[in-house]
Structure formats: structure tokens, C-alpha cells
Amino acid sequence: MVLTPAEKQKRYRENLVKRGLYEFTKVKHAARMKVYRRKLTGLIRTKYLAAHADAQRRYKGKMVSNPNKSSPTIQTVAKATKKVKQVLPKDPIKKKLVIQAMAESVGLLPQPFAPRVSRTLPLKVKEAILHYYERDDISYQMPGKRDTIVVKEYAGKKTYQKRILLYNLREIHHMFLQDNPGIDVSRSVFAQLRPQHIMVKSSMSHRVCLCLYHQNVSLLIDALSKFINGPACSDLHTFTKILVCDESNEQCMFSNCNYCSNNFKLHVESKIIDETVKLKWFQWNNNRGHAEKKEQEGTVKECVQCLSQQIKKYLNHVFIKRQQSKFFEQMKDNSDDKSIVIQVDYADNFAIEEQDAIQSAHWSTKTISIFTAHAWCGPLNFSFALPSNNVTHNKYCTNTCLDYIISEVKQYLPDLKRIMFFSDGAASQFKQRFLFRNLIRLSIDYNLCLSWSFFATSHGKGVVDGIGGIIKRIVWKEIMTKKQCKTASDFVLLAKSKTNTIILHEITQAAIDASEQKLQQIFNDTKSVRDTQKLHHVTVVGEDIIECRLYSESTCCWKVRF
Known part of the structure; x- marks a missing residue:
């Protein structure tokens, strides 16, 4: 039997409820209609409001039961019944089936509904899909302080840092099925489960920092x-x-x-x-x-x-x-209180401005650097933001930041044995012989097994970019309320007053100078490392020896003695 449009919509809603997607689809539709109504102007808006009001009146009219104005007489009913009986089959069983069908057609009996056999996705599959969307090789975190989105959740509104998908949904669905051969999910359901803060590529007005x-x-x-x-x-x-x-x-x-x-x-x-x-x-x-x-x-x-x-x-x-991204995800999943993963990066320098500044102040803006890091320690996670008035991003600044992060992590994790660092391949900051030599010193000083993996060129985006964007947005909002922020110390104070989930510490010039005095002689004697730009993994294997690999899980390696 052909269904009416209203019955089709009813069945569609029932299927969404069975699959556990009704509330999600309802919220998504409400947000889409809100954006649509906001863009309406002029005559189109007037027509839309009139049609909406008319639809509401018709709906309310259906809810009110109106009694029939005229009822058939007993004689009319008797004549109609006699005519119907004359054309009914003689077989009692067939007669009953015809009468039942007539009753269903006029609404005296409910129509038989054969529910469509549909699967409800297990919670583990939904979590696997959400985790897949948030992988750094599938989407990358936007670093800007304005790159945020407010999402309405059951517990209230929550602000997220935006992430941008690196592929279209068809490609990501195909890749998900390849990576998870035991899971069978349609592309439509896969697309419906995409979190709101993870945006498709077309939503970016200006795409930069591509490979x-x-x-x-x-x-x-x-x-x-x-x-x-x-x-x-x-x-x-x-x-x-x-x-x-x-x-x-x-x-x-x-x-x-x-x-x-x-x-x-x-x-x-x-x-x-x-x-x-x-x-x-x-x-x-x-x-x-x-x-x-x-x-x-x-x-x-x-x-x-x-x-x-x-x-x-x-x-x-x-x-x-792909190999470096795969290794990064594996190490995060296998991390615990003895073996941890730390991703590090320098955020874009933060421009120190003031609310209601005069015109000439625009041309004398100072900046501060922010070294960001995130540590995965099994069930525990630690985020770091280390601002400094020194904006050189040189090897001594990097060493000071690493010293602080390792010492802090060791206080929280006394049984720590191994740290795997991950970063992009910026030669001026990380991918250089001085960091390789300093990695040996850090390994000896802290009695840890240290390794450093580099992502492929232009593919080092991750959670650390979100940390930089979040912390800059927090301080920027305080500045907009006429709070003073002139140095890295002020930056730390303002940020600490608004968040306790990110570990904040100022890297002073005195600490950087002490690091330079300590390491200058070591760096002067450091020799070059063969194929520095080609390698993507370094491990400390001795007091003055590192092991280099083309990628982290490569079977081919070479050793360098300093």
C-alpha cells in the first residue's frame, strides 16, 4: 500500500529513533533552519513567516476534534450494509479478510505495519567513528584564537576548537572501512555521526599551510x-x-x-x-x-x-x-604511566595589543612566543603552554622548554621510563644536529629512554595547535575587557585566572641564558648528521650515540656518534 508523505515522514522518524540518531538529527536540523531563517530578508522572509503561521494554524486545527455535522439515518445504513453483503464472497474466511481490509482502509482498524529491519550501531562502533574523525591524519586542528565553534550538548553549551577534514566524506568513509574491515557502516550514517566541530574542507574561507x-x-x-x-x-x-x-x-x-x-x-x-x-x-x-x-x-x-x-x-x-601518522596513533594508544608520548610545537607569536589603543600604537606592537606541548600518559593527559618574551625560537629556548616539561612530567609520573617526542620538521627549531645532541644529554640527566619522531613535511598539525589557539583566545578576551597584558608574565597571570586545565609557566630570559651557558660548549663540538632532512626518527642508544631511521618503523637504520 502506498504511503502518504506524512506516513513516510513518521516512518523515517521511527527509524532514526531505532538507530539512536533522532536527537542528533533533530539538533542538526534545528541549527540548519536557524541559519536559514537568519539569512532571510525582505519579501522572502514575509512569505516564509506567513506560510509558517498558516502551517501552525492547520496543525492546531487537526488537534481539535470536530463532531460530524450530519449523520446517516438508520435506513441509509441498512441499505448500504445490504448492498455490501450482496457483493461479499460466500466463503467466511475470504469475507472476513475483505471486511478487515475495508475497516483498515477507512481507519476503523490500524493498518498493519511491518517494521523495517534495521541495525542499531553499537556504542563501540560510534566511538570508533568519532575517534577516527579526530585523528590528526584525517583532520587537523585550527590554531587561530577565533577558530572556535559553540556546540549545544545535553549538559549545556561547550566551546570547541575547530578541526578541518583533510579529505571529503566519501574518501574518509572508504578509508575507515579499509582500516576497520570488521565494521560495516553506510556512508550516510558515517556522515551523520560527524561531530559539529569537525568541519568539511568547503567550510574554510581561506585554506593555508597546505602540503x-x-x-x-x-x-x-x-x-x-x-x-x-x-x-x-x-x-x-x-x-x-x-x-x-x-x-x-x-x-x-x-x-x-x-x-x-x-x-x-x-x-x-x-x-x-x-x-x-x-x-x-x-x-x-x-x-x-x-x-x-x-x-x-x-x-x-x-x-x-x-x-x-x-x-x-x-x-x-x-x-x-602515513607511516608517521600511523606510528603516532599507535604510540598514543599504547601510552601509560611508564611510557608516554609528547607532541611539541611553537604557536604563532601572540601580538600584545590593548583595548582602546591610540593609532600610533598599532605600529609598535610587541609579540611573545608560546611553546605548546601535550602529553599522552594512558588515562592521563597534560597540556603545556610556555610563553616567553624571547621570540627567537632558537635551540636554547627549545632546550629550556623541554627541561621544564620533562621535570614537570616526572613529578606527576615517578615511574616514568620512556618519552617519545613528536614534532614537525622545522629545521630552525627541531630537526637539527643540536637537538639530536641535546637529546643525549637529556636522556642521561633524567635517566630516561628518549626518542624523537618527525612528521612528514607540512603534516605536523595536531592538538598542540588547538592549545595555542585556546590559550590565546582566553587572554585576548581578557584584553578586550581592558585588562593589561604587556609581558609574558601578564599573559600567564591572565590565562591562569581563566583556566586550570593547561599548565602555564613563563620561560624567562634568565633561564634561556643559563641554558646557553650550559650548552654552548657542547653545541660547538657537535658534528653534522648525515641525511638530516631525510630522516624522521631519532633514538638515543648510548652516551654519545643516536640511531636514525627514515621513518619510525623502518628496518633500515644508521648510527651517529658525537
């Missing part, structure tokens, strides 16, 4: 998508998958596999529709230290050749990126 390798290849396949048959250039994820036999195999991703060495020719070069067609494409290039996006023009064949030249570096970069 050079990914972006250049993406620009090329976007330009070639109309001139190549097949799905090879449809999107970046499909393009990567087609190039190799196995995306998790080091030999394939390092272009050392004999079986997939011709995949580019097979799936791209041989599928060119017309290689003489002229087209334009963009590429990012470094011009005297400045990144520029330049337009290039040529034939389809020339564009494919440009893409072919970048394949080896691109696949190498993708493999390192």
Missing part, C-alpha cells in the same frame, strides 16, 4: 581530469591508489617495485584523449625563498610529463606521512 607535494600533484590532476579517460585523475586518493600495487608496501611507494613501475603509463599516459590539446595549469614554486603560485601553459603531453616527474617524490612523501 607542497600534495598540492602540486592535485593541481596537475585537476587540470588533466578532462583529458584522461578513466578514474585515474578523478581525485588525489584514487590517483595514489592506481599508481602502486600496495599503498602500505615500502618497495611500491619508494618506486622500487617491478610490478607497478609501469602503472603510470598504463593508467594515465595510455588513456590520454588528445595529447596535442592546449591547456593551463598552476604550480607552486620557490622564488628566492618566497612561495609563488605560477600559471603554466602547454599541451596535455607536457602536463603529463610534468606530473610524471613528481611521482617518485610524491609517493615517497605520502608513504612517510
Whole structure:
């Protein structure tokens, strides 16, 4: 029997209740309609309000039961009943079925409802999906003090730092099913479970800090998508998958596999529709230290050749990126009070401004640096924000911050044996021979097993960026109420008055000078480390020896003695 639109909506709501998504969908729809109503103006707004009022009146009218104005007489009912009996089947069973169907059709009996067989997602699966959305290799945390969103929850409103998905929902759903072969969930349900503070890429008004390798290849396949048959250039994820036999195999991703060495020719070069067609494409290039996006023009064949030249570096970069992200997630899950994971980074310098400042004050703004860190210790987590008036971000500042963080963590975790540091690959701050040498000293001084892993280039975003954004937003709001913030000390006082979940401590110039005096001779005698820019993992293995690896779980390694 064909259902009316109202009955279809009723069934849809019942299915949402069974799957546990009714309240979530209701809140999401209410928020969407609120945004829609806010944007209405003029005549459209007037028509919408009139239609809404009319719908409310009709709904209230249905709720009021109106008695029939006229009722059929006994004679009329008797005649109609006689006519119906004459056409009913003689068989009592069939007669009963016909009468029952007629009663259901006019509403005297409820219509039989065969409930649709649907699955209710287990709580563990929902938690796994939410955790997957928040992984740093799936979405990255926005660092700005204004990059926040207020979410209405059952316990009230809560402010979250925004996260941006690195892929579209179709790609993320496909990746989730690949990483979790025992879970079967539809894309629609997977999309409905996306938290509100995790935004899709299209919601970003201005995207910055993207990866050079990914972006250049993406620009090329976007330009070639109309001139190549097949799905090879449809999107970046499909393009990567087609190039190799196995995306998790080091030999394939390092272009050392004999079986997939011709995949580019097979799936791209041989599928060119017309290689003489002229087209334009963009590429990012470094011009005297400045990144520029330049337009290039040529034939389809020339564009494919440009893409072919970048394949080896691109696949190498993708493999390192995925391996480091995978290792990072594994180490976080396996952390406890004896073996912990710490991610560190420098936040963007905070500009010290004042409310109601004069015009000339705009050109003499001072800044302070903020060293951020987050420690995963099993069930415990610690967040650090260490502001300083010194904005050089040099090796002595970094050492002072690391000394403070390690000493603080050891006070909370007396049984601590191992610390695994993670950071981006900034050569001026972390990925340098001085940090490698200092790692040995820290290991000896604190009697700890220390290692340092670097994320792939431009893929070091994480929770530390959120810490920087949160702490700057807290202080900024205080400044807007005419509170004074002129130094790092004032910054710490204002932040401590509003939060106790982040450990705040000022890194003074005296502490940095003491660190320089202590380490200057050691750093003067430090020799260079082979393939510093290529390595992504360093472990202290002796009093003056480190072990270097191309990526954290690589079987190939080399040792360096200082």
C-alpha cells in the first residue's frame, strides 16, 4: 500500500529513533533552519513567516476534534450494509479478510505495519567513528584564537576548537572501512555521526599551510581530469591508489617495485584523449625563498610529463606521512604511566595589543612566543603552554622548554621510563644536529629512554595547535575587557585566572641564558648528521650515540656518534 508523505515522514522518524540518531538529527536540523531563517530578508522572509503561521494554524486545527455535522439515518445504513453483503464472497474466511481490509482502509482498524529491519550501531562502533574523525591524519586542528565553534550538548553549551577534514566524506568513509574491515557502516550514517566541530574542507574561507607535494600533484590532476579517460585523475586518493600495487608496501611507494613501475603509463599516459590539446595549469614554486603560485601553459603531453616527474617524490612523501601518522596513533594508544608520548610545537607569536589603543600604537606592537606541548600518559593527559618574551625560537629556548616539561612530567609520573617526542620538521627549531645532541644529554640527566619522531613535511598539525589557539583566545578576551597584558608574565597571570586545565609557566630570559651557558660548549663540538632532512626518527642508544631511521618503523637504520 502506498504511503502518504506524512506516513513516510513518521516512518523515517521511527527509524532514526531505532538507530539512536533522532536527537542528533533533530539538533542538526534545528541549527540548519536557524541559519536559514537568519539569512532571510525582505519579501522572502514575509512569505516564509506567513506560510509558517498558516502551517501552525492547520496543525492546531487537526488537534481539535470536530463532531460530524450530519449523520446517516438508520435506513441509509441498512441499505448500504445490504448492498455490501450482496457483493461479499460466500466463503467466511475470504469475507472476513475483505471486511478487515475495508475497516483498515477507512481507519476503523490500524493498518498493519511491518517494521523495517534495521541495525542499531553499537556504542563501540560510534566511538570508533568519532575517534577516527579526530585523528590528526584525517583532520587537523585550527590554531587561530577565533577558530572556535559553540556546540549545544545535553549538559549545556561547550566551546570547541575547530578541526578541518583533510579529505571529503566519501574518501574518509572508504578509508575507515579499509582500516576497520570488521565494521560495516553506510556512508550516510558515517556522515551523520560527524561531530559539529569537525568541519568539511568547503567550510574554510581561506585554506593555508597546505602540503607542497600534495598540492602540486592535485593541481596537475585537476587540470588533466578532462583529458584522461578513466578514474585515474578523478581525485588525489584514487590517483595514489592506481599508481602502486600496495599503498602500505615500502618497495611500491619508494618506486622500487617491478610490478607497478609501469602503472603510470598504463593508467594515465595510455588513456590520454588528445595529447596535442592546449591547456593551463598552476604550480607552486620557490622564488628566492618566497612561495609563488605560477600559471603554466602547454599541451596535455607536457602536463603529463610534468606530473610524471613528481611521482617518485610524491609517493615517497605520502608513504612517510602515513607511516608517521600511523606510528603516532599507535604510540598514543599504547601510552601509560611508564611510557608516554609528547607532541611539541611553537604557536604563532601572540601580538600584545590593548583595548582602546591610540593609532600610533598599532605600529609598535610587541609579540611573545608560546611553546605548546601535550602529553599522552594512558588515562592521563597534560597540556603545556610556555610563553616567553624571547621570540627567537632558537635551540636554547627549545632546550629550556623541554627541561621544564620533562621535570614537570616526572613529578606527576615517578615511574616514568620512556618519552617519545613528536614534532614537525622545522629545521630552525627541531630537526637539527643540536637537538639530536641535546637529546643525549637529556636522556642521561633524567635517566630516561628518549626518542624523537618527525612528521612528514607540512603534516605536523595536531592538538598542540588547538592549545595555542585556546590559550590565546582566553587572554585576548581578557584584553578586550581592558585588562593589561604587556609581558609574558601578564599573559600567564591572565590565562591562569581563566583556566586550570593547561599548565602555564613563563620561560624567562634568565633561564634561556643559563641554558646557553650550559650548552654552548657542547653545541660547538657537535658534528653534522648525515641525511638530516631525510630522516624522521631519532633514538638515543648510548652516551654519545643516536640511531636514525627514515621513518619510525623502518628496518633500515644508521648510527651517529658525537
